[in-house]
Amino acid sequence: MIGTKRETSLHRELKYSYTGCDGQTEAEVGGFVADGINAAGEYIESQTGSFGPLKKKAVEFALRGRVRIVYPIILVKYIEVFDTKGKLLYRRKSPKRGTPWDIFNALVHAPELPLIPRLVIELLLMDVSEERIQDGKGSWRRRGISIHDRRMEQLHETIYLKKKTDYLRFIPFDKKEQFTSDLLQKRAGISIELARKTLYVLQKMGLIQKIGKQRNTLVYQLHQSPKPKNRNNR
Numbered sequence: 391m392i393g394t395k396r397e398t399s400l401h402r403e404l405k406y407s408y409t410g411c412d413g414q415t416e417a418e419v420g421g422f423v424a425d426g427i428n429a430a431g432e433y434i435e436s437q438t439g440s441f442g443p444l445k446k447k448a449v450e451f452a453l454r455g456r457v458r459i460v461y462p463i464i465l466v467k468y469i470e471v472f473d474t475k476g477k478l479l480y481r482r483k484s485p486k487r488g489t490p491w492d493i494f495n496a497l498v499h500a501p502e503l504p505l506i507p508r509l510v511i512e513l514l515l516m517d518v519s520e521e522r523i524q525d526g527k528g529s530w531r532r533r534g535i536s537i538h539d540r541r542m543e544q545l546h547e548t549i550y551l552k553k554k555t556d557y558l559r560f561i562p563f564d565k566k567e568q569f570t571s572d573l574l575q576k577r578a579g580i581s582i583e584l585a586r587k588t589l590y591v592l593q594k595m596g597l598i599q600k601i602g603k604q605r606n607t608l609v610y611q612l613h614q615s616p617k618p619k620n621r622n623n624r
Contacts, residue, residue, distance in 0.1 A: 466483060589610055
């Protein structure tokens, strides 16, 4: 079947869950393949990486109907390592924790995607299990251990990003307050790299604007709409 060769259990579960029993999976539409189309005609995309590949696809789908992009945010990851015969060797919790801000790691390659009409992004905050096999074929960073599968263990919360203003939740500043990537890093408790990606995306979306520099650091402010002209003053 199209697009299922390296599909994880997590991706498959989300695809079928959102497509439903009466929907169609792996549907070819306008030269692209949708993960699913549900009974209401909504196009479903389950994405775990960059949104770059969705830029043209989402536009094509949005011309035909509503589009829903499902993006898992892994709050806690449990790593299970098996030998080649399927025996569990050990299970541990990864020290890395996800956050809703991770959406900007995906959006940085498609910053204007949220502006597409009839498109909604769902952030699924969840715990997952990652199955690995000690087969000597994996990355040297994992000492030859291969990643085999991912499964959802628990869904904690769903965040819906339906319209441009929904992304204001990621701007922890007052309307007239000036801010930098360093200040966002401190307020949000995220890395400086993620703070920069966030500001880049929010600027591309037209929610914030650059107003100057502090040394070599860009300074931003919430986007200020131009004041309407007073028709009495001519």
